[in-house]
Amino acid sequence: MHLTKVDPRALKDNPDRSRQTKSSPQADALLLATIKAVGVVQPPVIAPETGGGNGFIIDSGHRRVKQAIAAGLEEIDVIVVEASNDNGAMRSMVENLAREALNPVDQWRAIERLVALGWTEEAIAVALALPVRQIKKLRLLANVLPAMLDQMAKGDMPDERQLRTIAAAALDEQKEVWKKHKPSKGDPQVSWWSVAQALQKKRMYARDGSFGDDLAQAYGIEWAEDLFAPGDQDNRYTTNVEAFLGAQQEWMTNNLPKKGIITEVNSWGQAELPKKAERVHGKPAKGDCTAMYLDREGRVQTVHYRMPDVKKSKGNSTDGSEGAEDGDVGSVARPRPDVTRRGIEMIGDYRTDALHEALGRAPIEDDTLMALLILAFTGQNVSVTTGAGGVYYGHSRLARHVVALFDAEGHLACDMDTLRVAARSMLIEVLSCRENATKSGIVARVAGETIGANAFLPNMGTDDFLSSLSRPALEASCKDTPVLPRQRVRDTRAALVEHYKEGHFVHSAARFAPDVAELSKWLSSNTVAANDDEEGEQAADEAMGEDQADREPGEFLDAAE
Template sequence: MQILKLDPRALKDNPDDTRRSKSSPQSDALLLATVKAVGIIQPPVISPEIDGGNGYIIQAGHRRVKQAIAAGMEEITVLVVEAANDNGAMRSMVENIAREPLNPVDQWRGIERLVALGWTEEAIGVALALPVRQIRKLRLLANVLPPMLDHMALGDMPNEQQLRTIAAASLDEQKEVWKANKPKKSERADWYNISRALSKTRMFAKDASFGDDLAAAYGIEWVEDLFAPADQDSRYTTNVEAFLGAQQEWMTSNLPKKGAIIEVNNWGQPELPKKAERVYGKPSKSDHVGMYLDRDGKVQSVAYRIPEEKKKGKGGAATAGGLPETDDTVVDAPKSRPEVTQKGQDMIGDFRTDALHEALGRAPIEDDMLMALLVLAFAGLNVRVDSGASDTVFGPKRFKRHAARLIGEDGRLAFDGETLRVAARSMLIDVLSCRRGMSNSGVISRIAGDAIGADNFLPNMGSEDFLLCLSRQAMEAAAKEANVLPRQKVRETRAALVDHFRQERFVHTAALFAPDPQDIVDLIKSGEVLDGDTKGHDGRDDNSAEEEDVDGSALGEEEGLATPEDEADLPDSADDAPEAVDPDEEQDAYGIAAE
């Protein structure tokens, strides 16, 4: 190495210089002012020509040499070094990256030149302190149309997402799109429309339920997205039809018992069969499972149940929920929108019932409280018994299996305290329900749940499905309680609440078990019946509104009473009626809770 003073005009530019894009006028003006004020502080590096010439080639400092010429300097100090075998390719690459970030196109061209000289991607990454993934990402620019690359080299670069889309398209497609969207001179390219015209739907391997065997059978080839985070499975395919076909075959082969493949509507939501009711709580054995593909091609499932056929009244007309049809000519004033919709009330009923059953199975309950709850349970609206006090049929007999645990081999009662507790808990779980419809136990289940602390077993209701059922006022009240700032639009407030309640538990006040005081008053009044008022009747209050809600109208003799021949139609075993869990399987859990 030696130091010389040479005329900057006699120095030649390096044809293999890494930096091809022009520097900005502002940076050139700043460098020129610095050269005029203090001169060139760090001498440029040059080397003799290796092709037989007598001149010198600039290895580092092209901008300094140009600004020295612009400043009118006659001589500058330079460092003369021997020419490298690669004509300074790696040295130029490192020098330009360290001084000012290179344009991605210039980086790619420099990397391709190093690869042509025998450098591996790993060696280039070590030398440039870049991850190998970044090297491979830059090499994707080889798939970009050359005219596009030339325009990018001028400083007009698309963002990473747009560049990924462009590089994934074929050259023929890029050529057609570039021809239609080529910018005029001195104008920026419309990379948004260019990438949108070249974009293709991607189906990701992380959303696939099928394995490699089905992927090979359908001819699916996975492509790795090098622009995605390195710690994620970024494989994808653009063969949408093959991907969806493999997903459909996997669903067909893996349908659960009582499962079915259902369609989705225009909004990507599952379309349940007619009269089906979606189950938002814990599904039972009798519930159905619908499997479908969402908009991303991912397999999703939803639980639903098919309600029983509605009974007909005396006149033969179908009744809704067991209520007789009436001709009401009174026009009520329009009511304000409730805080929770009917669908939300259905969800609350499911949540309450699951929480009540879980509390009955696990929460500590004293023996006297347990027996009191058992008495309450048989006063529920959904409990029907073959009464011996009259000929009226009150309902099916489902409780033989619980009574069987208390009977010994000699036909006499034989049980210990733990067996009695387990049977009582199982009986309560079968009887008490907060679900809306025929199985609703009424205020009885609310009193029982409040007594045993079933509020602690309610699930997190901060999901989008439930928040969709709240009115704007109710949602803003929930946001205020959770210290979440309400947004201008309802859907934005809902999204903020969903995000907030992912970490915290939310239970709407309308879902708590505390009963309505008026319902308590009505329950107490129903017990204040004189003996004289019940003589000549079947033991029921004919004016009971609660019983009418469940049974419709009182059963008359002409409708036919339950006879031994009709008992086959009444579910008297666990398999004939909906059951969340098998009591025999939970006997150990009930025993632990009883202790």
């Protein structure tokens, strides 16, 4: 047996080798990267060719020879042994069976040893064909308390979550915890769960912080990286919870909008709003107020609310929401409607958000989409400048949704995908069910019913909404549920809230389908018959909110058809 150098291309494969299964591409890539970085560490074993040949065959190290050729090496070190009668079959089998994979703890320590010898993390990553982030993680594991590493090397290994918690803790903290939880003579196993629990600390992540580097520095926040988390996001964190929350509070103070407040959270984690404040469940209006607060994870959250009008009519409240809720005896000027004005406004918010979500996500056929787009422009809240010359307070912001339909030369592009996106965006812009100036009227109800927006309505089985219902309407909501009406309204409402906590309730008044009579009346008022005279055309124009005075009767009929 002797060591020599040979050209790897001159060596022949051994047909009697034990390992016949091909290695994985990942394993080959790792070996190739290692050979390029540090060469062939363990020389392959070769023997003279038998049967009259004058070359050499490979006893062990076929993959090393193959990847050395791929790496472009002209020569490699090899160990030459005498030829055997079985063509090296037994040596190949023993070599593979006796091989033992490197213990994980030994791998971690070996990488740390390479760093001590002058290797950079980048160079180690190249040699082992691993990401630099992985090398940093393995180095972190190598610096776990040596006594813990010795225990892990015996095969008593914590799970990944426990290991990452231990590795992230300071060495002094690990020492103190290990004194209490190290294995005893009677029980050689470690309760790694207990060790991890003792070292667990609340983490506040940088991605949840609204403040910048200036406030982080002012509050003495030092970020550490969670190397065990996915690498495609910001994994910096701090265990200085007090400093993190302080920086968040100062950021809220510096960025508080007009009509804004900073508030606390209640025991349910919800924002504490001012007394009599009405939370806005949809998109806020211009005059609404803003409340900022920190949730239980330390993130800045924002809610909107509106305060009731200062002036109120004498006697009953403007929305009829005040009164003998629990059936108290008293004078009643007029019966309470099934749904108060406040409830109707909430329904308008719910409908609008559900309609917009459905327009963005629900399947809509192209012909339906185009029909809805035309329908949307007959809404009460739409103002445009018509091509016929009638000016109706043109809404220039609508034009931004059609810019993508034009090419660089200013020609209208006919890409259906772009057209569909523009059509959905336009519909979201103009259709609204809110109980204010933006309400589109019956057309938004028709649109929502057509595309199935009912499925996007939120759970209305909440105390916030159910409190807007009259006693008969509330008790009617108990139908098809195991909830029985109680003597007191508030008890019935509480039982329904509990029932629908994990369910989904939509009040019949909130559904999109319009009243048949109302729809028929609207259709009749907007129908233009073929034999209408000039007076009939003018009446129809006024009903539709458009001035057709400059159109010829034939042009109007063509458009109507």
